[in-house]
Amino acid sequence: MKIILAVPGHLRTVPMNFFVYQTLMTMGHEVKLFDFGLKYLPYRIIKKLSRNLFNEMLERNLKNLLDNYRPDVFFTIFGFDLRKGIIEYIKSKKIISICWWLNDPLQIQRSLSIAGYYDFYFTNAKGSLTDYHRAGLKNVLYLPAGCYPPVHKKFLGAEKTYEVGFAGDWDPLRERILSELAPKVNLAIWGPWKKKVAKNSILQGCIRKNGFFTPEEMTRMFNESYIVLNIHKWFGSFNFGLNPRVFEALGCGAFHLCDWKEELAEHYHLEKDLAVYNSVEELKEKTLFYLSNPQKAEAIAQEGFLKTQREHTYALRLTEMFDRCGLA
DSSP: EEEEEEETTTTOOOTTHHHHHHHHHHHEEEEEEOOOOOOOOHHHHHHHOOOOHHHHHHHHHHHHOOOHHSSSSEEEEEEEOOOOOHHHHHHHOOOOOEEEEETTTTTHHHTTTTTGSEEEEESOOOGGGHHHHHHOSSEEEEEEEEOOOTSSOTTTTOOOOOOEEEEEOOHOOOOOHHHHGGGGGGGEEEOTTTTTTTTTTTTGGGGGEEEEEHHHHHHHHHTTTTEEEOOTTTTTSSOOOOOOOOHHHHHHOOEEEEEOOTTTTHHSBBBBOOOOOOHHHHHHHHHHEEEEEEEEHHHHHHHHHHHHHHHHBBHHHHHHHHHTTTTT
């Protein structure tokens, strides 16, 4: 198929832009990349001066690409800054429109406002389908993120340097949880944390990579950690919705300790492919247990790795997406 893939290229913490593009190419599709992000200074200046002017420029550029390339499918990740009018223009050209939204349930209200624009709309949170259906949106389907095997992989001979590794953005909940865990373990944090936590915080000494990290750097960290910890930003607020870290960590062969989400049992055998926790106390208990039982942790990590590489790659996700859209 001929596909235009529209991505927010300025968001460095959204590496699935690259993963999806490369996977589509490997699958044999013809793909044109359209970046609606703000990597270029003139675009940033225009958007700051006038949001309408920025959108008009964006839509003019996209229309030119649509008219010249004539794709079968317009596929966007998130769809930020794509207004209803441009999606209607796409549909008027008999081009199938697809959006893959990966910020539920945290940004469900934002998502509800745009989901109806598209022919097909995919969410990372199965539990959010109720909200979409309640709003009369029948075009929304569940599809979580995945792993990208050329990046998410095991490093043979990698030495375990850290007892617990965490890679992700700062937020108050994560800070509180990691502050409770840090006195008990050798904790390594990757992400923009240094300016967020107090100078006398125990976490200052745990920050190994402050700021943005590449997918390759994250993969190395996962390979060097006995336990890779996942704390969804909506831990304690929503019991559904999977972030990409689930599949990235498991795809690297890491022992993954993740806060429980309803969808996990649909994709994995809990406590056989990964370990889960429902409270901070359980998190601390399981961390200490598996650090004391490395053979059990390694067996679980291996099962999770094999299942993820076998069943949860971006190639399989995109194959499922197109099949559900009738494009197989």
